[in-house]
Amino acid sequence: MVSADALKKQAQINRRAIVDMIHTANAGHPGGSLSVIDILTAIYATDVDLTAEKRSKVVLSKGHAVPAQYAILHHYGILSDDEMKTLRRMDSRLQGHPCTHRLPQVDATTGLLGQGLSIGIGMAIAKRDTGDPHNVYVICGDGELHEGQIWEAAGQAAHYGLSNLICVVDQNGLSSSGKTSEVMNNRDLQAKFTAFGWQAEAIDGHDMQQVLDALSRARAWKEGPYAIIANTVKGKGVSYMENNVAYHSSGIAGDLYDQAVRYLSKEGC
Amino acid sequence: MAYSTVSLRDYVGKTLNKLYDPRMYVLDGDLSGATRSEHFRKEHPDHFIECGISETSAVSIATGLAMEGMIPFYVNFALFCTGSAWTQVRMACYAQANIKLLSTHPGMDNFPDGASHHVNEHIALLRVVPNMRIFVPQSPEELEQAVAQALAIQGPCYIRVSRDVVPVLEENLSAGQPFGGAKPIREEGGDFAIVYEGTALMAAQEGFDLLRGEGLRGKLIQVQTLKPFPDGALFDLVKDVKKIVTVENHTVLGGLGGAVSEMLAAHPSHPPLSRVGVHDEFTQSGPTAQVKARYGLDGKHVAEAAKA
Numbered sequence A: 001m002v003s004a005d006a007l008k009k010q011a012q013i014n015r016r017a018i019v020d021m022i023h024t025a026n027a028g029h030p031g032g033s034l035s036v037i038d039i040l041t042a043i044y045a046t047d048v049d050l051t052a053e054k055r056s057k058v059v060l061s062k063g064h065a066v067p068a069q070y071a072i073l074h075h076y077g078i079l080s081d082d083e084m085k086t087l088r089r090m091d092s093r094l095q096g097h098p099c100t101h102r103l104p105q106v107d108a109t110t111g112l113l114g115q116g117l118s119i120g121i122g123m124a125i126a127k128r129d130t131g132d133p134h135n136v137y138v139i140c141g142d143g144e145l146h147e148g149q150i151w152e153a154a155g156q157a158a159h160y161g162l163s164n165l166i167c168v169v170d171q172n173g174l175s176s177s178g179k180t181s182e183v184m185n186n187r188d189l190q191a192k193f194t195a196f197g198w199q200a201e202a203i204d205g206h207d208m209q210q211v212l213d214a215l216s217r218a219r220a221w222k223e224g225p226y227a228i229i230a231n232t233v234k235g236k237g238v239s240y241m242e243n244n245v246a247y248h249s250s251g252i253a254g255d256l257y258d259q260a261v262r263y264l265s266k267e268g269c
Numbered sequence B: 001m002a003y004s005t006v007s008l009r010d011y012v013g014k015t016l017n018k019l020y021d022p023r024m025y026v027l028d029g030d031l032s033g034a035t036r037s038e039h040f041r042k043e044h045p046d047h048f049i050e051c052g053i054s055e056t057s058a059v060s061i062a063t064g065l066a067m068e069g070m071i072p073f074y075v076n077f078a079l080f081c082t083g084s085a086w087t088q089v090r091m092a093c094y095a096q097a098n099i100k101l102l103s104t105h106p107g108m109d110n111f112p113d114g115a116s117h118h119v120n121e122h123i124a125l126l127r128v129v130p131n132m133r134i135f136v137p138q139s140p141e142e143l144e145q146a147v148a149q150a151l152a153i154q155g156p157c158y159i160r161v162s163r164d165v166v167p168v169l170e171e172n173l174s175a176g177q178p179f180g181g182a183k184p185i186r187e188e189g190g191d192f193a194i195v196y197e198g199t200a201l202m203a204a205q206e207g208f209d210l211l212r213g214e215g216l217r218g219k220l221i222q223v224q225t226l227k228p229f230p231d232g233a234l235f236d237l238v239k240d241v242k243k244i245v246t247v248e249n250h251t252v253l254g255g256l257g258g259a260v261s262e263m264l265a266a267h268p269s270h271p272p273l274s275r276v277g278v279h280d281e282f283t284q285s286g287p288t289a290q291v292k293a294r295y296g297l298d299g300k301h302v303a304e305a306a307k308a
Helices: A004-025 A030-047 A063-075 A116-129 A148-160 A189-195 A208-220 A254-266 B008-018 B038-043 B055-067 B083-094 B122-127 B140-152 B198-213 B231-238 B256-265 B288-294 B299-307
Strands: A057-060 A136-141 A165-171 A199-204 A226-231 B024-028 B048-050 B071-077 B100-104 B133-135 B157-160 B182-187 B193-196 B219-223 B225-227 B244-251 B273-278
Touching (some): A004 A063, A004 A208, A030 A165, A030 A208, A057 A063, A057 A116, A116 A148, A148 A165, A189 A199, A199 A208, B008 B024, B008 B071, B024 B038, B024 B055, B055 B071, B055 B083, B100 B140, B122 B133, B122 B157, B122 B225, B140 B157, B193 B231, B193 B256, B198 B244, B198 B273
Parallel strands (some): A136 A165, A165 A226, B100 B157, B133 B157, B193 B244
Antiparallel strands (some): B182 B219
């Protein structure tokens, strides 16, 4: 059993990898990568065996946060130190958004928001029908939930009763141009998923024990799909990025990179 | 000349049943009766997924199934397989996902429903997406061959079949050659070449017969694969005729006529081309023959174009 403390430390190491990648590329989406990394670290550590032929899958529907996924693939030895320096470079496997035909371990090609939950449904149906007992995790952003296709999929997942499908919403409260609640108010996401027929709960997406406990409950739930609304902080872990919409899409240059490194070092990484 | 006729949609579910593979799934958008995928639903209810009226999500669900090694067929009206879910189809193509789109009601085939449902843009919409393949069969036998090919190909494919009736040609029944590319149906002379896609067979055939009745002798050429486009083979068939006419149940922009224009433009000299189809306008409701005649798709338009 992985301890919350160990995962917390691992998430900090992953944060440093995210910051390094985006610094080297001088482009990327640091805010949403840093908000989702605790959740992703926990999912991979508890239920994704990247060496297995049949395994649980992770659809990063908010594909712009892919540096977080690359950081995890680096941790598990899929990506080398050198390759981590190639984010968004020509001919790199590390495209600006997940691309399975270049890097199959990202599990789904995403980037256009709103499509991942449906992709997860297809995977979950295939697993259910072939007796594959693994799960499918779909990671959405809260801004992404403006997309209508998400709600088509939410209805379908519940209609089919897909208990091997878990949707985690990284609710960091900021989308590209401002507060999600002001751009287009999602209102109560837990209530919305519940109304669509899901089992849903809300947690603190940076409290590793809460994340682990919620994932356990989600996996144990056998009556249909499960939604975890993870309340997070955009840019979490780098003080000047936290809750700062400017770091939705941004490079991390010069002094700001040094500051970020110093801040993450203080936090124990 | 009188022909017996067939609507290929009647063979959609039956063909999928005949070629059933345990990896196959059929996804529907609440139109299984109209597309005839209901025949598949009856035989394989566990591999039939009713997605409701949610075209975008249906295509992405198909992508997810494909990522797990399944072979999903999304069967719907041509508009709902293409324009309604274009960005989802595009992402599936980018992912090189092994999804199959099988559409009925192309072009003006959904005649009484009017311009909202006449999808005269769908070939153009999918021709421009990398990795996509587009097949247009014109007979039940060709439909079976096209589905078999789609099953054998690892990657996205689009098969479009008529909802309106098309003539049953003797050539169809005795074809005995692999489906694909450009196929000469008749080769009687060099006065003209009518180049058509399968759902426009009725107009192409009628045009050919009218011209023949006037003493002209030409070629009737079916393009079975709209993508990849059979540039070389088609050019060899048409390069020496006096006039080329493309015939399509589609706008003349960006579809078959567009593809033939692009092909011809690569050559220093070639016969003149006229494109028969819808000329950049929205259509209206009406009886099939009247709608198609009004918007340019009948034998008379084809014959006039060949002589122009």
